[in-house]
Amino acid sequence: MPYTYDHPHPAVTVDIVLFTLRGGHFEVLLIRRAQPPYEGLWALPGGFVAIDESLRRAAWRELKEETGVNAVYLEQLYTFGRPDRDPRERVISVAYLALLPPGTARVTADSDAAEADWWPANDLPALAFDHERIVAKAIGRLRGRLGYSSMALQLMPAEFTLPELQAAYEAILGEPQDRRNFRKKILSLDIVEPTGQTSRRGAHRPARLYRACDRNVRYW
């Protein structure tokens, strides 16, 4: 098919799957839709890409506009384009996976969101559009990365103990990890280093504190 100017163009949106750990729980940020279609249903924050802005910029903007959340790790996840995924017109959505470190999880609903709140990532309400598929893809991407990357550290505070990191992995994976295997695996990945300090919080005896090896891996 040669390039032409006169064929119908689809609409293009971005949708953002923002994960955080709150009180040890693995959660995703949803907004309740204030407008049709799917008015009143929960959905991912997102919206149209402006004709002159990059996809990544659109993702940042929509997240900020609809939820008040700023400055998070953000990577492109996948593009969803089934012809019937939106009842209004052909809408192709470029989904982003975003991670928010703890302590910054205050959200405010705005723009076309009636409400914004955190939901357990593994126990979501019915979602608008194909957003359940998008969340499932994002969870799969994050879980797959745990085994060979430093991605999960984006969800941790600046300093943490190995038991705290293990608890984070368990929350994301949804299953307990063997303590010795976990320590061995994490240390072999070479993504954390001891700070030289110890922590007494929550532990029966002092536990060594760790931090991400390369602070440059934190994108926020």
Place this chain on the structure above:
Amino acid sequence: MPYTYDHPHPAVTVDIVLFTLRGGHFEVLLIRRAQPPYEGLWALPGGFVAIDESLRRAAWRELKEETGVNAVYLEQLYTFGRPDRDPRERVISVAYLALLPPGTARVTADSDAAEADWWPANDLPALAFDHERIVAKAIGRLRGRLGYSSMALQLMPAEFTLPELQAAYEAILGEPQDRRNFRKKILSLDIVEPTGQTSRRGAHRPARLYRACDRNVRYW
């Protein structure tokens, strides 16, 4: 930004990075553009997504129309959307990574391609649009996968020796691999199994033949 129907829509295209191994060389399929912009330059096969077809179907169709190639492993790579990436209008391109097994590498130029040919993936001519970035992303994805997936087996014949597989890895990675480490790593991945037969082709002594463990991992 609320949903509206009257804002300008971008054009959406698919571009396909098709890799194969030919005579031991790691190659990518390019077409020479028959029309402006970038008329006469080499580019990735691709084109507009029809308003009623899925992204994946568009990728298959464009690859077939422009190069005659059918039935290959195909996965979504990344979506490229910089506002200035096409001189004509805003064009967002969903890129696909495709792999072609050996012996099926005949190509024919058609549609808006003046010519279609294989080029060394690590030594490309100047490409149209941002296609050099797209190829670089595809090479990075494939190389990254070699260490923990069966993806490279899509580029192998149905049966192969470990030295043949090592040669394929070396061609893709662009650097020699230590023979003992390679064998150990590949066998630990649990992606190949012996067929029980041996091969005499090319080797000083008979070498065991292997195949992909799960034939279902071959998508073609």
